[in-house]
Amino acid sequence: MKLNDFRTFFNKELENIYPKKEIDTFFFRIIEAKMKLDTTAVFTKGDTKITDKKLAELTIITERLKTEEPLQYILGNTEFYGYNFEVNPNVLIPRPETEELITWIKTSYLENTNVKILDIGTGSGCIPITIKKEIPSANVFALDISKKAIETAKKNAENNNVDVTFLLHDILSEKKLESTFDIIVSNPPYVRNLEKKEIKNNVLNNEPHLALFVADNNPLIFYKRIADVAKYALNANGILFFEINQYLGKETKEMLISKGYKNVILKQDLFGNDRMIKANL
Structure with a gap:
């Protein structure tokens, strides 16, 4: 043929x-x-x-x-921020909106050659690996609850020739982090079950629900926990970055303010949706 x-x-x-x-x-x-x-x-x-x-x-x-299996899973890889990442059903497929979050971090990060950055819920490792590629002087860490996701992320770090420290950790547990950081970033699960009807079959039937969905009655569960963790895990003048549910921008911002965060900025993505938040300790 x-x-x-x-x-x-x-x-x-x-x-x-x-x-x-x-x-x-x-x-x-x-x-x-x-x-x-x-x-x-x-x-x-x-x-x-x-x-x-x-x-x-x-x-x-x-x-x-x-x-309706995602092409990225079929081919086993995808491009993110110009870099190649291995993806499989154990990790979410990186989205263009997350690239915008990384650009925001790049333009905001502390002017410090020893800046320490932590990504919570790393999945494929696209956020910490890209940050390390774009800010080589940064000391980058990442954690996830999924052992298989960590294995994929480690492989991606090796393939992209960067040194990132990966940790197996459940952020919802009471166990405290053993270090402090200048920047903490997270793109945690945030899709409410009531929003499943908006999700395409290729996502709903293939991507890991553990990394996607939260209960309707507590949609900010990860944001609240990470905000609490960051209160003691961020260094002085530290910055917290979140990718967020576009429908919960106001609620997420108010939650951070109620926990004592300052200079809380809600930012829209290229499509005009509330998509990310930056806050100072």
């Missing part, structure tokens, strides 16, 4: 499941990953013959996409 013919087949198989633009994005990424052909080559080398072995591999990917 030629590349053009496979593209026709691919579109036909997925046209009733995904929008055309998303199908095109899938196709270009798959062909680049599996055939080493970029977008331009797709258009200029449409007569390229696909070997039977490669066609079988591409067909399996197509079938998995038909079940």
